[in-house]
Amino acid sequence: MSSEVQEMSKKLMQDYYQQLQDAKSGGKPTACIMISGNCVEILRAFDIQPIFPEVNALQTAIRKQSLPLILAAEQRGYSSDNCAYVKADMGMYFTKTGNLPDPSFVVCNYVGCNVYVKWFEHVADYFHKPLIMIDIPFLREKVPSEEDVKYVIRQLESLIKHCEDLTGTKFDIDKLREILKYSRISEDGWSQAKDLCKKKPAPFDAYFDAINMMGPINVLRGTKEAAEFFMKSVLVYEQLVKEKKGPLPEEKFRIVIEGPPPYPYYRSFRELFSKWGAVACQSTYSTVGGIWEFGFRHDPKKPLESIARQMIIENLCNRSLLSRYNQIESYVKNWSADALVIHSVKSCRLFSAGQGDMRDYFVHSLDTPTLMIESDLEDPRYYSHAQLKNRIDAFFESLQHKRLTANLRT
Amino acid sequence: MAINNIVQQVVPNSLESMIEIVTQPWEKAPLLSAHAKGKKIIGCFPVYTPLEIIHACNGAALPLFGGGNQVEIMNADSRFASFICSISKSTLELQLQNKFRNFDGVVLSNICDVARNLASVMKRNSKLNIEYLHLPQNDNIEIALPYYKSELSRFLRKVADITGCFPTDASLSRSTALYNKLRGLLEDLHGFVSNDGRLGAFEYTVYLRYCYSMLPEDAVTFLGSLLNSMSDRVPRNRDCIKIIIEGAFCEQPPIELIRAIEETGCWIVDDDFAKGLRWHVGPVQEKGDPIEMLARSYFESAQPSSVRHDFKTRREDLLVKKVRKYNADGVLFFIPKFCEPALFDYARYKEKLESEGIAHLQIEYEEKMWTFERIRSEVETFVESVLFW
Ligand code: SF4
Ligand code: SF4
Numbered sequence: 001m002s003s004e005v006q007e008m009s010k011k012l013m014q015d016y017y018q019q020l021q022d023a024k025s026g027g028k029p030t031a032c033i034m035i036s037g038n039c040v041e042i043l044r045a046f047d048i049q050p051i052f053p054e055v056n057a058l059q060t061a062i063r064k065q066s067l068p069l070i071l072a073a074e075q076r077g078y079s080s081d082n083c084a085y086v087k088a089d090m091g092m093y094f095t096k097t098g099n100l101p102d103p104s105f106v107v108c109n110y111v112g113c114n115v116y117v118k119w120f121e122h123v124a125d126y127f128h129k130p131l132i133m134i135d136i137p138f139l140r141e142k143v144p145s146e147e148d149v150k151y152v153i154r155q156l157e158s159l160i161k162h163c164e165d166l167t168g169t170k171f172d173i174d175k176l177r178e179i180l181k182y183s184r185i186s187e188d189g190w191s192q193a194k195d196l197c198k199k200k201p202a203p204f205d206a207y208f209d210a211i212n213m214m215g216p217i218n219v220l221r222g223t224k225e226a227a228e229f230f231m232k233s234v235l236v237y238e239q240l241v242k243e244k245k246g247p248l249p250e251e252k253f254r255i256v257i258e259g260p261p262p263y264p265y266y267r268s269f270r271e272l273f274s275k276w277g278a279v280a281c282q283s284t285y286s287t288v289g290g291i292w293e294f295g296f297r298h299d300p301k302k303p304l305e306s307i308a309r310q311m312i313i314e315n316l317c318n319r320s321l322l323s324r325y326n327q328i329e330s331y332v333k334n335w336s337a338d339a340l341v342i343h344s345v346k347s348c349r350l351f352s353a354g355q356g357d358m359r360d361y362f363v364h365s366l367d368t369p370t371l372m373i374e375s376d377l378e379d380p381r382y383y384s385h386a387q388l389k390n391r392i393d394a395f396f397e398s399l400q401h402k403r404l405t406a407n408l409r410t
Numbered sequence: 411m412a413i414n415n416i417v418q419q420v421v422p423n424s425l426e427s428m429i430e431i432v433t434q435p436w437e438k439a440p441l442l443s444a445h446a447k448g449k450k451i452i453g454c455f456p457v458y459t460p461l462e463i464i465h466a467c468n469g470a471a472l473p474l475f476g477g478g479n480q481v482e483i484m485n486a487d488s489r490f491a492s493f494i495c496s497i498s499k500s501t502l503e504l505q506l507q508n509k510f511r512n513f514d515g516v517v518l519s520n521i522c523d524v525a526r527n528l529a530s531v532m533k534r535n536s537k538l539n540i541e542y543l544h545l546p547q548n549d550n551i552e553i554a555l556p557y558y559k560s561e562l563s564r565f566l567r568k569v570a571d572i573t574g575c576f577p578t579d580a581s582l583s584r585s586t587a588l589y590n591k592l593r594g595l596l597e598d599l600h601g602f603v604s605n606d607g608r609l610g611a612f613e614y615t616v617y618l619r620y621c622y623s624m625l626p627e628d629a630v631t632f633l634g635s636l637l638n639s640m641s642d643r644v645p646r647n648r649d650c651i652k653i654i655i656e657g658a659f660c661e662q663p664p665i666e667l668i669r670a671i672e673e674t675g676c677w678i679v680d681d682d683f684a685k686g687l688r689w690h691v692g693p694v695q696e697k698g699d700p701i702e703m704l705a706r707s708y709f710e711s712a713q714p715s716s717v718r719h720d721f722k723t724r725r726e727d728l729l730v731k732k733v734r735k736y737n738a739d740g741v742l743f744f745i746p747k748f749c750e751p752a753l754f755d756y757a758r759y760k761e762k763l764e765s766e767g768i769a770h771l772q773i774e775y776e777e778k779m780w781t782f783e784r785i786r787s788e789v790e791t792f793v794e795s796v797l798f799w
Contacts, residue, residue: 077757081493081748110547114522117547117719118754124721125758131721135548137557138520147560154553320542321530346493349750353498354527356489357534374491 005204005233009212012229016219023049024101029166032103032123035289037111037136037315039156039307041183041222041298045176046163051103052219053123057088060098061263061378069095070379083347084378086119093126104166106131107159112138112317113350132159136311139319144312152308177300179222180307184300187292189230190217194293196237197281198335200254201246203237206335207257207280208270209247218289252277253399256331258284258324258358259343259351264380272389273341276396280341282331284324285351287316291327321354325361332368339369339399345377369402371395425616429665432619433478436509439623441470450514450573455501455525456660457717458545458686459517460562460704462694465626466577466585467569473622473687474516475662476500479778481507489531490524495748496777497661498528505536515539515572517565520547521660521717522751541568547719551709558705566701582700590693592626595633597688599640604679604736607646611655611678612668622687646677651739651796654732655681657756659715661746663775670782671742674789679736681744682713689713716751725755726762733768739796740769742789747774769796 023030030049033040043050060066069091070084076094078087092098108120108131117133124131134155137148160171190213197206204210213233220226240246255273257280262269273280290296296314299306312318316327332340340362344352355372362368373391376382431438436453445451452464453474464471477483477500486503504510516538518529526542533540543565546554570576577585596618602609617636621629659682672678691711695703712718714728733741741763745752756772763770771792773785 073757077760079753079756082750082753082757086754112523112526114520114526114717115750115754118751121719121721122754122758125724133548133550133719133721135546135554137544137561138526138542140542140544145560145564147557151553151557155548158550158553321527322534325534344491346491348523349494349527350523352491353494353524354489354531356487356491357531360489361534 004236006209006212008229008232009215012220012225013215015225016215019049020051020100024099028101029104030101031105031107032120033107034109034111034113034116034120035218036109036113036116036317037290037311038109038218039107039134039159039311040219041176041179041303041307042156042159042163043107044179044222045172046167046169048104048163048167049101050219051100053089053119054085055215055219056092056098056100057085057378058263060088060092061380062266064264064380065097066264066378067380069097081346083115083119083349084376085347086115086122088378089119090122090126093123102127103129105129105162107134108132109134109136109311111136111311111315112319115350130162132162134159134311136318139313139323144309148312149305149308152311153304156304156307173303176303180298180300180303182224182227183222183298185227186217186221186230187290187297189227189234191292191295192234193230193237194282194286196234196241199241200336201244201248201251202254202279202281203240203246205247205270205280206286207261207283208266210280210283210286211261214286214289217292246279248274248277248279250277251279253339253396254279254281254335254337255339255341256280256282256284256328256335256337257341257343258328259355260285260345260348260377261343262345262375262383263377265375265383265385268385269375269383269388272392276392276400278396281335281337284316284327284331287327290315317350321358325358328358328362329366332362332366337368339371339395342370342372344372344374346374346382347376347378369395369399425613428616428620431623432616433665434480435472435474435619435623436504436513439472440628441472441623441625442512444470444625445512451512452569452572453510453513453516454686455516455518455528456497456684456686457521457715458519458689458712459543460565461626462582462585462589462700462704463562463566464569465588466582466700467566467573468575468577469514469569469573470625472513473619473684474501475619475684476777477504478662479664479780481509483778490528493748494524495661495746497746498524500777502528502531502535505532505538510536510538513538515541515569517541517543519543519545522749524750539568539572541565545708545718549709549720549722551706554709555702555705558708559701562701562705579700583696586694586700586703587696588626588630590696591630592621592633593688593690594693595630595637596621598637599633600688602640602643607677607679608640608643610646610669610672611681611683612665612672615668615681615683616665618684618687650675650677651793652677652679652736654679654729654736654738654741655683655744656729656741656759657716657743657745657749657752658683659685659717659752661749661777663744663746664777664779664782667775667779667782667785670786671789674786675793676742676789679738680732682715685713685715716755726758729759730762730766730768740771740792742792743770743772745772745774747776
């Protein structure tokens with residue numbers, strides 16, 4: 001793993017949280033927005049500080065602070081079966097923990113996940129702040145219709161109007177174009193970095209280390225700092241490829257991982273794979289915000305249209321489960337993976353509903369060795385280390401055995 | 411059998427035979443016989459589908475409510491994890507067991523993340539036409555209306571491809587008028603549930619689902635006779651508490667469970683069982699561009715719902731209003747296990763009802779339940795607590 005990239009990412013995210021503090025103390029306008037297929041560039045064009053409740057929720061999980069927040073929300077009537085991201089976030093408000101600014105308004109970019117709508121209804125209600133809905137038509141045909149795109153553009157225009165009213169600033173399309181140029185650079189960098197994982201060994205783990213790129217691409221996209229981060233990261237990864245260095249001393253297995261990670265046990269979960277020399281050469285979770293590796297880029301020449309298209313088409317969340325199968329299939333084939341690991345999380349039905357069918361497809365139709373394991377991305381109560389270890393060990397033992405017998409035959 | 415004969419024979423004595431039909435509509439729905447006459451059958455997963463469009467395309471729309479407790483889950487459990495609602499599994503199971511063999515298509519919509527992925531899994535596992543509707547969630551009609559009109563037109567083209575019949579505006583308006591009539595009659599029938607209780611919610615729900623298992627033309631005739639027979643009934647004895655049921659809009663509880671609740675001394679004055687079948691409040695405009703009128707009514711006269719987001723009206727305020735309107739003693743949240751839209755709304759409802767001092771109880775159910783003793787005793791305790799509050 002490149003600690004250099006990790007450090008750069010850490011620094012960027014620390015700065016981002018500092019900006020949130022500054023916004024709070026300076027009374028700057030802020031807006032809550034979700035990660036998936038977001039339109040953060042528009043907020044940036046008005047210097048509105050974006051707040052990402054998903055990122056805040058996952059931070060509490062990584063710091064092992066999520067459970068009391070989840071319990072606080074459950075005490076208020078949330079169910080143990082509701083997405084724990086929502087509960088951790090609402091729990092922060094209920095318990096008055098964290099030092100985040102209140103949002104000036106809430107942008108509900110309803111991009112695939114229905115929970116987003118509920119979540120942001122609750123946030124807007126809690127803060128008594130306006131909710132601006134960006135209803136993104138689900139990608140139910142191969143390509144969206146012109147009406148779908150127009151619908152999104154009209155909603156973006158209404159968001160712009162709201163931002164103008166809030167900030168008293170006239171919308172400057174040239175400023176948005178500049179921001180989108182930075183977005184493009186980040187997207188290029190993301191794509192190149194992911195492409196380098198086709199090499200053996202992959203220079204970084206495209207699941208566990210991809211988190212270092214996910215902050216910059218989803219939260220900070222459109223900033224100069226994020227663009228520079230990606231340019232530098234690609235150089236670091238290229239160098240690692242030259243030196244044939246990967247995140248582990250030896251890359252023994254290449255895997256594709258589907259589903260979000262268990263943030264409360266990120267490290268120990270990772271170790272369960274590392275000890276087998278298993279490196280993720282691709283992952284679907286890293287594409288929740290956007291799928292850049294297949295060529296899409298924001299277009300400063302068509303600012304609103306390209307934002308709309310990204311929200312509708314170019315992110316994992318707004319696509320059907322079957323197109324996720326295609327995405328994984330391409331990852332397995334083009335990134336030369338040995339196996340698929342499906343991590344099914346209870347909180348997120350967007351990811352997990354139907355993953356049994358996915359396993360069936362990969363095992364029976366594509367003959368891809370597939371492991372399915374269960375826990376949660378936020379709620380530590382659903383993580384059983386011993387059980388996961390048994391399943392993961394058994395899987396890699398059998399992969400190793402297969403490889404040995406195949407080698408003997410040849 | 412002529413509908414009038416059905417009415418004579420089954421109302422009320424043969425309610426059991428209607429229950430058999432509504433709990434296994436994929437096999438027993440009267441409208442399935444239209445398949446033999448060349449009509450295409452389109453199954454509609456909850457919550458809401460614009461049935462008028464399917465009817466105008468000369469199709470037969472059959473609302474689906476999962477497998478209830480009528481299908482043994484043998485294959486679907488391995489496709490959907492243990493923490494996923496039952497209706498998604500039982501619907502898939504029905505498909506995997508080839509119970510939809512007389513169907514030509516199934517429609518689903520963006521009610522939740524589970525239904526959305528179910529559409530994909532069903533598509534991969536059958537040759538059925540699976541259509542997915544994206545119902546708008548932006549309540550700004552100026553922005554959302556053109557989109558929704560285009561979505562309804564797209565849906566119409568898809569259905570017409572299946573049925574081979576592209577309707578004229580006149581036939582679309584006729585279908586709208588027919589469904590208006592059906593909904594109006596059902597509304598009249600519901601009056602007997604909420605006003606004087608001469609009809610129980612259990613029985614009403616059976617009729618409601620039974621009506622939609624027929625072609626709407628037949629359902630209208632059936633309802634006409636049924637409404638006439640209501641005058642023979644006596645209003646309900648008032649020795650009970652009035653409650654409102656909320657949360658059962660998608661996966662349905664076993665029909666017998668509704669009866670069991672009524673038997674505990676609850677007069678269910680209003681409920682949201684099979685809510686999609688009562689989606690529109692008041693008639694859809696019959697004059698003008700029929701697609702536009704259908705689209706408009708989605709925004710202007712649809713029921714508040716956990717799966718239709720309307721940010722101008724807070725659903726919890728509407729629930730309180732409803733409690734006041736019916737002078738209800740409490741609310742029973744009847745929620746399918748693992749149903750996120752209902753569970754999320756519950757958190758807000760709960761807070762509101764508590765601040766208003768309205769009694770409520772939350773119960774989770776699964777469609778495949780057979781025994782209701784536990785729920786019955788919880789509801790009995792609730793009834794007692796309300797009575798002696
Ligand atoms: S359901 Fe999944 S995508 Fe939606 S908010 Fe929860 S974790 Fe995020
Ligand atoms: S019961 Fe709830 S979770 Fe299940 S399909 Fe229906 S709305 Fe979705």
